Amino acid sequence: MHLLNKMFVLPEMKTSEIIINNPYLMLMFEHFEIKLEVHEKTIDQICNENNISNNLFLCIANLFNGYKPDKITEYVSKDIQSIIKYLGNSHKYYVKEIYPRIQKYIKEIYKINTHTEILMLEKFFTNYFEEVTEHLEYENNVVFPYVLNLDAQLTHKNSNYTLNSYSVIEYREHHNDIEEKLTDLKNLLIKYLPVENDQQLRRKLLFCLFELEYDLNIHSQIEDTILIPLVEKMEKLGA
Amino acid sequence: MNRKIVNIIICETSHIIFEGLTRILNNSINTCAIHFANNMNEMQQLNLRYNADIVILNPVLIQNITKDFLSIQKEFTTTHWLGIVYNHIDQPLLSLFEGIIYINESPGEINALIKKMLTIENPLHNQIPQNETLSEREIEVLKLLVNGNANKEIADKLNISINTVITHRKNISQKTGIKSVSGLTIYAVVNNYISVDTM
Numbered sequence: 001m002h003l004l005n006k007m008f009v010l011p012e013m014k015t016s017e018i019i020i021n022n023p024y025l026m027l028m029f030e031h032f033e034i035k036l037e038v039h040e041k042t043i044d045q046i047c048n049e050n051n052i053s054n055n056l057f058l059c060i061a062n063l064f065n066g067y068k069p070d071k072i073t074e075y076v077s078k079d080i081q082s083i084i085k086y087l088g089n090s091h092k093y094y095v096k097e098i099y100p101r102i103q104k105y106i107k108e109i110y111k112i113n114t115h116t117e118i119l120m121l122e123k124f125f126t127n128y129f130e131e132v133t134e135h136l137e138y139e140n141n142v143v144f145p146y147v148l149n150l151d152a153q154l155t156h157k158n159s160n161y162t163l164n165s166y167s168v169i170e171y172r173e174h175h176n177d178i179e180e181k182l183t184d185l186k187n188l189l190i191k192y193l194p195v196e197n198d199q200q201l202r203r204k205l206l207f208c209l210f211e212l213e214y215d216l217n218i219h220s221q222i223e224d225t226i227l228i229p230l231v232e233k234m235e236k237l238g239a
Numbered sequence: 240m241n242r243k244i245v246n247i248i249i250c251e252t253s254h255i256i257f258e259g260l261t262r263i264l265n266n267s268i269n270t271c272a273i274h275f276a277n278n279m280n281e282m283q284q285l286n287l288r289y290n291a292d293i294v295i296l297n298p299v300l301i302q303n304i305t306k307d308f309l310s311i312q313k314e315f316t317t318t319h320w321l322g323i324v325y326n327h328i329d330q331p332l333l334s335l336f337e338g339i340i341y342i343n344e345s346p347g348e349i350n351a352l353i354k355k356m357l358t359i360e361n362p363l364h365n366q367i368p369q370n371e372t373l374s375e376r377e378i379e380v381l382k383l384l385v386n387g388n389a390n391k392e393i394a395d396k397l398n399i400s401i402n403t404v405i406t407h408r409k410n411i412s413q414k415t416g417i418k419s420v421s422g423l424t425i426y427a428v429v430n431n432y433i434s435v436d437t438m
Contacts, residue, residue, distance in 0.1 A: 116428065116435050117425055117428055117429050120424070120425045120428060120435075121425060124421050124422065124425060127421065180418050180419065181418075181419050181421075181422065183416065183417075183418070184416075184417045184418060184419050184421075184422030185422070186416075187415065187416035187417050187422075188417065188422060188425055188426065188429075191415070191416065192415075192425075192426055192429045192430070193425075193429060194429070
């Protein structure tokens with residue numbers, strides 16, 4: 001986290017101010033599908049307009065600002081829908097935007113810096129990207145439908161769904177650390193890989209890595225400190 | 240003392256000394272676990288498991304391996320190192336310890352020394368050598384690692400324990416900031432530890 005002034009976000013604050021204080025929050029707005037163009041609106045107003053509960057918005061905004069949620073939120077169906085939407089959108093941001101951008105920069109660097117190590121870095125990244133994609137697809141295809149089914153069953157919207165024996169515990173185990181190789185990449189680029197006219201490209205690449213790292217960090221915290229405890233509660237309710 | 244259990248390893252060949260020390264320590268520190276190691280290897284394994292607060296060691300055991308002892312000290316940065324002395328030991332060897340327990344000391348003196356150790360922080364702690372380059376041993380481990388050897392194979396080839404291999408790997412990652420084997424492979428090529436042709 002690279003915040004100079006940690007701000008604890010409250011409902012009566014102006015939306016624009018919290019973004020100016022921590023621009024990374026723009027990622028949160030995108031994942032929640034909240035438009036910028038916030039005028040003078042408070043967070044309370046923005047939440048109402050976008051049908052997101054205050055509680056959840058503040059929880060995640062404050063995660064972005066470096067505050068961990070102090071208590072597990074109660075199960076509210078609307079929140080589950082919002083969280084899954086948020087996580088699904090962040091997957092799109094990874095797969096469609098930021099990872100391809102990183103890949104593009106590495107390829108551009110190799111055009112002007114043909115050291116073997118850069119070629120190895122490209123290969124390292126390609127393999128890593130495949131691992132990440134696999135993990136995200138697992139979440140998209142197994143975890144999210146499971147959570148949504150569970151939610152549907154609890155709200156009796158559709159009682160035809162039957163739960164399989166899958167439990168969120170398995171998810172926790174499967175939830176491996178994508179951030180580790182990202183750190184490897186950063187260290188290789190900052191500390192060890194020979195520079196050959198590529199410093200500006202490398203800076204752009206590194207800023208992408210920092211942005212991705214920031215978002216991934218919040219992403220896994222949402223899963224670990226908000227989603228998983230909530231789903232465990234839901235599993236008990238549904239049992 | 241705000242810690243729950245104080246872990247002490249006594250590394251000593253004499254059971255008489257071990258039993259005697261254990262009794263003195265148990266009488267004064269309420270919650271301590273005392274472990275017995277017959278040699279340096281056992282001591283390292285126990286220390287990896289228990290993360291000892293204090294190791295009481297007979298300097299005779301490190302007489303010919305003082306260099307290894309220094310690197311062991313760096314591996315366990317939260318441990319305090321005391322010597323237990325009952326025969327003549329040269330001063331340079333004694334100076335490698337933070338304190339010495341002499342055989343004719345009273346239980347009170349011994350306990351005072353132990354308590355003093357528990358209240359001060361090891362000077363090596365938090366001084367993990369972030370800028371240091373890899374040691375020769377770490378480079379050997381790195382080379383074997385990036386050539387596809389598992390921990391067990393590395394241990395066999397270098398004739399060291401798996402625990403030691405794991406410690407080396409931990410230190411390598413701490414110094415370089417790189418954890419994955421594929422990342423370390425790139426690091427090894429950059430530093431000419433391996434060449435791409437031999438892979």
